[in-house]
Amino acid sequence: MATAALSAHSFARSVTSALAQPRGHPSQLQQASADHDHDEPATMDDLMLALATLDTEIQSTKAQVYKKLLANYSAFSESFEYSVELKDKIDELLTQADNMTAQTTDPEASDGQAHTTTGLRQTVMSALVNHHEISYKVQESNAILGGLDHLSRIEDILTQYENCMDAGKILQAGHCIQQASRTLAQPPSAGVASARITRSLTEQCSQMTEAIDQMLDELVAGAVHTEIHDTGSAYNFALSLAYTIDVPALALPRQRAGSTPGSIRWHELIRALSMLDVARDKLRPLQRCLIRDLLQPLIQSHDSAILNVDFSGDYAAAQQSSIVLSTKPGQAQGQPEDLFSNVRKVFEFIYRGIFLHGYSSSEFNSEDDSSDTEILTHFIGRNIAKESCAMISKHYLSKIVPTDIEGLRGFGSIATAAIQFEDDLIAMGFLTEADKELRDFVESIEIHYTNHKRDTLLKAGRAVIMNDDFRTIQVKDLDKDDDLEKDQGGWGRISDPETALKDSSISVKSKTLVDMVLSTLNGAGSLSEAASPHLYQATRSLIDLYRALMPVHHARTLTNVPALAILFYNDCMYIARELEKIPARMEDGIPGMDDVQYEDVIPALKTLARKWLGIQVQKQREELMESIAEAEGFYDCSAEGNYAACERSMKQVVLVFKHLGKAWRPTLSPTTFYSILGRLLDDVVKRVIKELENLTDISERESHKLAALCGLLFECEDQFDLAGPLVETTMGDDYNDEDPIHYFVPSWEKFQQLTDLLELSFAEIMTRFRAGQLHMFSELELSHLVCALFADTPLRQRNLEEIEHGHPMPLPRGPK
Structure with a gap:
């Protein structure tokens, strides 16, 4: 496969892309290297071609840049020229600023010429000074x-x-x-x-x-006219208020001559007083007059008061208003409830006739402030109203507080009238809702009733306690109609011998006090729980008053008159007894109290009774001891003069006993009578026995005389003749028909034996000793008597030895 030609742009992009790729994982780099190993290496021709292409691109880019520069040259030239022009202007401004600075800071010219030039600063400073x-x-x-x-x-x-x-x-x-x-x-x-x-x-x-x-001041005095006539038997008061007042001519610093002030209306005068903030001071005489001369006589003599008010209600047409009060003590004119009606008329007159409530005037009642009626009612009328309510409470309500339950029930109409009257004063603004003196009084009428009842009770009780009337009454006569006394167990008390007063006498005053207590407690049953305990406390106060006053006010009488002292003892015990019955009489208690008890008062009464009984008994004991002391120890009573003195002494003792018996027997209960008399007689015979035992040598003649003197005391024995049934009742099965005097006078038997010993022979004395009849004497006492009565002989010595061996067992007194 033939190698494709690589353009300069393709080469540049490939280089740029390779440089822009991020670093990857080594495995990725290895993979990329492996991929690159499969590309064919570039030849020299390829490189040269790429360089040529790159150069062409650079030249093209430069041409484009030059073209852009040439297209924007004009704008750049204008901007440059503008910037140069702007620089020149800035330099000019800086030069001007430098010149102005030089002129401001340097008063001399900058060229150094010899003339003086005022600088800008000096000019500015001069201008500022002139401006100031x-x-x-x-x-x-x-x-x-x-x-x-x-x-x-x-x-x-x-x-x-x-x-x-x-x-x-x-x-x-x-x-x-x-x-x-x-x-x-x-x-x-x-x-x-x-x-x-x-x-x-x-x-x-x-x-x-x-x-x-x-x-x-003169205007107020000219507006208010008062007349008072008080003769003691009649009272007349008249107040008239002129609504048109002549203004007096006053001497003013700048006043024109011949001025005629004319007159002023009452509302204008009030407005002036309020505005000048002198209404309270200027109307204070009127306020005092209304309280002192009108309201006070009206409230105090409300039952004989006649009130006339003259005010039509049309202030604008009226020339004056008036109010007239007439009272004549002793001549009732109306019902008690009329008081609130009359006092209300007075306040209505003040509100409408003086403060002009209801009169509309922009000068009189300002819209911005409170009306003058409100101001006067608050600052002046409120004082009058509060004083009036206080006087009604003091001079009327407090004096008609009921004294009995029926009166308390009938108090409702007066309470209603009082509350309504106070509400009317609040409605008129004379009082606030917080002022409720009359309401508080009538709503607390039960408390006032109890306070009044307490004061009345204590006053009446004090009069009873303080009087010198000690008339007596038999307790048995009082107990005839008392169911609790008929069935003593019915009221659950423990029988106290001291309060067993059935056969005794008490004073009428103690009975009166008991009746007052019972009557008060019975009245408390009709009251509320808040009020009834006050009456209970009042009865306690009455008893406390009795305990405090009787021993002080009647101290001399109770001390010097034995019968009255004993009567006081009975009175205290009787009151204590009757107080003990009260829980049974009031089984349901009284409202607010579950049980009516006098647990702390009763012991105090009994303690007081015993105290004064003890005082009287001690006084009589001292008198008896003084009488015995006049015998001078019965020494040598065989002499006529000594015997006469001893006889007078013993007769005086007998006389005192008979007097006490006569005074105390009708008063004391039998038990108390015999007990007290027995204690006194026992003390007497003990003293006589002691005196006789102290004699050391008694002749036969003297012995007979002493026996005769002792025989005089036997006259006291008849005081106990009637005590047999009482002793029998008290002793029960232990009673053996003995002489009752022995029960109350423990030393009487010893005294009898001593009297016999003075007359008996030595043999008879020893016979009684051996029979156990002299057991009340100690061996020492018998030995001393024997030595005093008989001469020292062998017989006396043998008998003394027998006596010293002790008493034989006393003989029994026979069957019971």
């Missing part, structure tokens, strides 16, 4: 013109003020004063503010403000 001077003069002129304009405006305002004052136009004059004050407070410059004329105008404005303030 001219601007300052302009500003100064403007300030002068502004100050003159400012002062001119003030002058015009003051002139307008004078014209308004001359015409009696107080409202417009007030506007002028406000405007002048605002203008003076905003001067256009500090120079104007410190100028003399400004100070003069400010002082003149202040004088005019004082003048209008004085005029407002």
Whole structure:
């Protein structure tokens, strides 16, 4: 197969293609090399032909390039010429900038000539200085013109003020004063503010403000007229309000002679007061007058008050309005509910006749601000309303708080009237929704009732406690109709001997106090859970008051009068007993309390009773001991003088016992009576026994005298004659028909034996000793008595030895 000829373009493309191929994998290169090994090698002729072809192509390309250059030569020449021209202009501009810089920075000419030339900078600086001077003069002129304009405006305002004052136009004059004050407070410059004329105008404005303030005082005083006549037996008050008020002529700094101010209407005056913010101060006398001279007498004497109001409601046509109050204490004119109606009339008069509610006027009720009615109602009327509600609470509602349940049920109409009255004041704007003094009072009427009941209870209880009436009443008479006493187990109490008062007496005052407690608790059952516990606490306070006052107010009586001290003991025990019954009497409790208990009060009452009983018993014990002390130890009573003293002493003891028995027996319960008297007698006989045992040498005569003296005390024994049944009941099966005095006076048997020992022979004494009948004496006591009664003999020595060996067993007292 013949080798094809390779053109220059084909060769170039093949070379370019070979160079452009990326390097592949060695296996691919090997494959390519293998493929190339199969091509035939190029000859010299082929190479020469390729070179010739390549040269021809290069020449052709050059020719084409020259052709393009020749075709665009004209445009290139124009661009070159333009660039040269542009370079020249730039050089010219740079030259001009250099010249201008030289002229600005160098005041001398650049050619070095001997003449002086002003530079551009100096020219500009001179121009700026001239401009600043001219601007300052302009500003100064403007300030002068502004100050003159400012002062001119003030002058015009003051002139307008004078014209308004001359015409009696107080409202417009007030506007002028406000405007002048605002203008003076905003001067256009500090120079104007410190100028003399400004100070003069400010002082003149202040004088005019004082003048209008004085005029407002006179106008208010000229509008409101009051008359009061109080004779003590009758009260009359009249208030009239003139709606057209003559404006007084005042001496003003710039006032023209012969000015006639004329008159002003009430609404214009109020507008002026509100605008100048002096309504509260200027109308304060009217406010005090309404509270002190009208509302207070009306509320305090509401039951005899007559109120007349004269106001047609047409302010524009009316010349005045008035309100008149007349009261005559003691002469009722109406029902209690009329109070709210009358007070409401007063506030309606204030609202419409004074504050002009409903009157429409652009000057009076500004659209931009709150109306003058609202302002006056809030700042002045609210004080009047709050004061009135406080007075109604204090002088009316608090005084008609019911004192019983029926009255509490009937309080509804008054509560409704009070709430409606307060709602009316809120509707008129005198009060806010937060002001609910009357509503809170009537809605808490049960609490007020309990407080009033407590105060009434304590006041009545105090009067009962403080009085000196100690009349008595038998407890058994009180218990006849008491079902709980008929069946003592029915009220579940543990029997306390101290409160077993059936056969005793109490004072009427203790019964009265118990009745007051029960009545109060019964009334609490009809109240709410919030109120009823207050009455329970009131009964506790009553008992606390009794415990506090009785021992203090009646201290001297209770100390010096034994019967009344014992009566006080009974009273305390009786009140304690009745308080113990209350849970059984009120099994269902009271509202708010599951159980009505006096667990802490009852022990306090019993402690107080025991304390004063102890005081009285101790006082009587001391008196008895003093009487025994007058016997001077019964020493040498065989002497007539000594015996008489000892006899007086013993008789005094007997007299005291009989007096106590007479005073205490009708008062105390048998158990308490015998117990107290027994303790006193036991102390007496112990003292006598001790005194006799202390004697060391008793003669036969003296022994008989001592026995006679001891015999005097046996007269006290009859105080216990009637105690047998009580002892038998108390001892039960242990009772053996013994003398009841032995039960209450443990030392009585010993005293009896001692009295016998003073009369017995030595043999009889030893017989009783051997029979065990002297067991109440100790061996030492018997030995001492034997030595005192009998001379020292061998018989006495043998008997003493027998005694020292101890008592034989006492003989039994017989069958029970």
